[in-house]
Structure formats: C-alpha cells, structure tokens
Amino acid sequence: MDHFYRDSWVEINLDHVEYNIKQLAAHIGEDKGIYAVVKANAYGHGYAQVAQAALNAGASALAVAFLDEALHLRKAGIQAAILVLGATRPKDAAIAADHDISLTFYRKDWLEAVRAEQFRKPLQLHMKLDTGMGRLGFRTVDDIRSVLPLLDTPSLILEGVYTHFATADEADLSYFERQRSKFDELFKVLREEWPDPVIVHTENSAASMRFAADESDFVRFGIGMYGLYPSKTVKEEHPIALRQAFSLHSRLVHVKQLEAHEAVSYGATYETDKPEWIGTLPIGYADGWIRKMQGFEVLVDGKRMPIVGRVCMDQCMVKLDKAYPVGTEVVLIGSQLDAFISVDEVADWVDTINYEIPCLIGARMPRVYKRSGQIVETDNALNPGESL
Template identity: 55%
Template sequence: MNDAVYYRDTWAEINLDAIEYNIKQMKQHIGTTTGLIAVVKANAYGHGYAQVAEAALKAGADMLAVAFLDEGILLRKAGLTVPILVMGAARPRDIQAAIDYQLTLTVFHRNWLKEAAAFHRMGKLQFHIKLDTGMGRLGIKSKSELEEVLKDSCSSDFAEAKGIFTHFSTADELDSSYFQEQFGKFETLIKGLQNTGMMIHCGNSATGLRFPERLFNALRFGISMYGLAPSSEMRGILPFPLKEAFSLHTKAVQVKKMAEGEKVSYGAVYEAEKEVWIATLPIGYADGWIRRLQHSEVLVNGKRAPIVGRICMDQCMIALTEPVPLGTQVTLIGSQGKEVIPVDEVAERLDTINYEITCSISTRVPRVYTRDGKVEEIVNFLLK
C-alpha cells in the first residue's frame, strides 16, 4: 500500500476479482440470450463509480445504469463509452445534456416528451419507458398512457424509445404472491412489444437469482454484483455463492492501559470493570461508522474485540485483553484469519439492509482497489 496517497490509516478495500466473479456467475445463471445491465448508482453502492463500471464491463456486462443524470455524466467524463441508462427522473429541460453525453433517459409519464421538446436543440434522445406495476414510485400505470408515449415517440424527430422496464418491490421475499401480481401486470402492459427490438427488463438481482426464466432480454444486476444477498431471506436459497467485494479497515493509533473505574469517550458511558487495554482507532461517524455501532465488534489479530464508549466523529475505541503494537490492522468489515464480519452482520446490528451499510461509508474514506491480491489503484476523494 502506498502510504503517500492518503494520510490516515483508514480505508475501504474493494476486491475487483469478487465483482467480476459475481457477474460471470450471474451471466452463466441467466444464459447467453439475456443481457446484463450493471447498476453502478450511488458511487457503485459505495464501491466506486468508474472502477466498478470498468470491472463489470471486463466481466461481460453489456450496459451500465445509474440513478440520475449527474452520475451518468461522471462516467462519461471518466472515459466510459458504453450505453448508460439513467433510471431516475430527469428534468425535461435537461434533455440536451443527456443527448450531448449520449445518456439514455427514463420517461415515466405521458407529458415528459412534450415538455422536453421545448428544450431540444440538436441530436436524438434514446429513452426507456418506466412502468409502475405496483412499486408506487415512478412509472406509467395504464396501457392507454403507454400507447400515447409510444405514439409520441414514433412521431418524434428527437426521441426514440429503446427499452421498457419495471421494478419489483418484493422479489427478494420468499412469499412471491405480490411478485407474481406485478409480473402479470407487466406482461399485460407490454403485450405486443416483445418482438419490436426494444430492450425489455423487469429483473433486479433478486429476480435474476430466483426467476431467471422471467427476465425477458435483460437483467439489472445491482446489490448481488457486490457479493451481497438481496435480503436475509434469500441467503439460504442462492443458486451460487456470492463473494463480498467490500471490506473496511483501520489501524490502532494509540494503545493505553486503563484501570478499573476509568471511563472512555463522550458521556463517560463506558467504565472499565477491570484493568483493560484501550486502542483508539481513527474512524468515526463522519466516515459512516455511526454512533449506533457503539456495542459492535471489530477484528484484531483474527479475534473479535468490542467497541467501547461512544463513537466519536473521527475516532472510536476498542477494548483489548492485552496490548498490541501501534499500527496493528483492525478490520471492521471483512475477514482476519478464520473470523469474518460480513456486511450483513453490521446491517443487522443497525436493523437495516446491507445496501445502506456500503452506501454510507463516506468519501472521507479512501478506496483501495485490488485484483489478484495486489493493489491496483487507490482513490483518495479528498485529494483528487
């Protein structure tokens, strides 16, 4: 590791081999006739926009997807030239930016194209149509509105429909009744469109893992591209093992002996019940390691150690049974020896989902990218 690239011993490690493995396994699972759209929104779920996008394409992804226009522009400025779908709402007045950067937008209501026409200057927009089959977010709900958008597209000289999609709200739940209801609505709405050459995609990671026969001609691969199960319910029914790509590490910057009765951190809520060694770690809630993780554990020399006292903005403390040298590596997410703290464990401690954990690790934390066990790139967002 190049110590000159960042100046605090806290970093997230991103295993690009794991991302490529997960994509290759999914491609084998869904078959050669189904395209794979790699979802890299939200800084690739905290893993890094361009680095994950490039790894995904290397592994065989056909297209990228992001949440909003700015993310797509970021990827274009990073040199990526593949098709990129913006899945969220873009303002009609921003149509020219999408055309200039060759980004595929999402049209989700009947008036969007008419409103966008006033802001079009040159070039042609490609777009996908979003259908709301029961998620209750963006999307067209009726056949008549869909037909109107398709009609407007056919008569337009500045926009062309290239795809149509929906999103399932319960594909990751073992009870598939609502999933089946949504799927049925989608089939009804797209009737007659399957042979038009449009990209038709309804599947997220959960759908692809559980129902590969219901993907039409493309899959949106999000959370499981990063090696994480779409839900706790699905962990036991995965068709192939996933490899987690994200780990989080720091180092002990001070180790001191505390006597019985001495207190640690804000509020003095932790009091040593006996003589204990306290190690200070340079990571805190401003990095995404939030205060509610106060009673969680970390790994030191392959063993678990508790976080004690309140987590501070930039630091936290752990209790040890014996001293360790300064600079000893501490793993907050990931493995050491035979012990492992997966992302799901942290999520369960916080009563949330694994998506939120990796997305929450802030850009104060550098990302270290590895391939074949070697560091390939280090990104320090603060010093870019």
C-alpha cells in the first residue's frame, strides 16, 4: 500500500461509484451499454480505480479525452474498450491501434493523413458529428458523403458514430431537440451509404438520465457516475438516486488562541474581535482549495466552522468554537457525524459547476480508496509505489 506524509487527502467511495453505475444501468435498460467517462483523472477521482469500479459495476467501455489518458489506463492493466473523445495527432494513430484504443475523427484531412500511416492492427474509429455543440465534428450531409470513401480501407474500421449535446441538462429542451433532429438527419445518410453496422452513442449523463428512451446503443456517463447531477434542473427532477463519491479531508496541524484584534493570514484581512481559537489546515490553493474558499465552512466535530483570512498556497486557517487537539480530523467536502458539505455547495460558493471542483483538487493531494468503509488502496502521485 502506498503511503503519504501529509494530513490532507481525498477519499473516494468506490461503492458509490458502483452504486451510481448500477442505478443508471437499471434506468436505461439492458439493451444499452455504458461508456464510463474517466477523462481528467476520472474527474479528479482517479483513473484506474474508478475505471475498474465502473467496469465491475457493469459499464462496458471507457471514454477519455486524450490518447495519453487511454495509454495510462492500458498501463494500469485495463483491457476494456477505450474511446478517445478528443483530438489525436494523425502520427499517433498507430500507437492507438497497437493498444486497441478507438479514436474520434472529425476532419477529412485527418483521415487522409491517417490513411498514409502504417498500422500493425486496424484502427477503430468513431465519427463525431457536430449537431450544435460547435466544438468538434462533421456538420453537413456533404461532409459525411465526402469522408465515407476514405474509410473503405482494411486498416480502418468505422466502429461508431456520435454527437454531444450542449443543453441536455436544461429545463428548456428546444435546442436539445434541434440537435437531436440534426443528428437523425446526418445519421440517416451514414446508414444509407455505409454497409456495416456502427454503434451509436449520443447521450451524456443528463440525456441518459432524462431521456432513456433514445435509440442509441451506448450512453456516455460522466458526472452522474461520480454521484453528482449535471445541473440544478436535473437534480430537482431527480431521475435516479446518486451518491457522491468524492470527499476531502484534513487535520488540524496547529491550534492556538489569538487575542482580540489580532489578524490572520496574508493581507491581514481577518481580525479577531475577541479572543478566538484558530486552527491551521495543511491545504491551500496549490491543491485546488482556491482563494475564493475564504469565508466558506468546513466540518470539525460535526459542526460548521468558517475559513478565516486568505487561503495560502499550502495552508488555510479556520475559526474554531473551542480548543481542539492537533490531529483532529476536518472535513472540507463530505460528511462528518450528521453534517454534510456537498460538492454542489462548494461549487455554488465559488460560482462554478460541480464538475470543476474535484477536477481542481490536484495531483499533490493523495487519494484514498474505500470499500465498505475500509481503505482498499491509496495513491500518492508524488511518491507512487511502496513505502520509502
């Protein structure tokens, strides 16, 4: 088991990841497969651990943004199908083929360049259609007609076709419906002009939770797998129950009483008005616990206590209701006794979306993986491997 030498850590509840996958699988039915979206270190939760938990729970494949992420999963021993959703350089396509990693394509010149590469194994490709996201994808019927002949070569296999929705999590579904119609129009041409079957996947978490009747073969399940709803609208609709997998923990490393009118941290922005107990936590903005967290609360002894003074690069201070021993556990995200701080609440405080919060908690922060309340693995990116 890896070790870490610092009193701040992330905990990932793998039972919750599995629960969320099972909830979605039951909701969408057996006919549809699930791509577990594990890009960006599984939204900050940990690539291999989440990927394995998702596969255990019934996901059939994985999706990442970049080829490096897919190769990382292969090195970790993951053998399931992996799709790269983002851009890959044509000269790197052969590496993907060697490792049975499927790539996305969305430009004709990319296909032309890839056809000129040498492959030991055929390369599996997914055609991305831009139906209104305005990011990557072919946009017209003519685009599709002009690229299909380039796929007619033994080194390339058209495995899938997909699109991505921009507003599937919103209350107003008019733009979503327009994207769907556009997809139907483009896909019809593909179906008419391409003889082989291809797998279709259009739905992200929001669309898969809300519109399970869609005809696609796979859904791409990201934020919901981590136990977070893609928007307040979807959270209120509550199409399925989800359990937050991510929590953030620390310990008091210093506790002291300040006199009245003493200041805390850079800029001396916080001043005590009477004698106060101040605790120091070894976590700061370099860990993704950003400066905007000043004024937010953490849990100590199951009670909310405010973060006072500016958040430093590696530390921050909290105002305590009494003296607590050094080593007392503090929960920054998650539950402690009967209290709970959700990822959503943190996102609201810093005026962003829940997706961003676990992604912000960087590689310096060790990850601890739990099942049935027990630690099953720890991951310290700074000092991987066995104890020193």
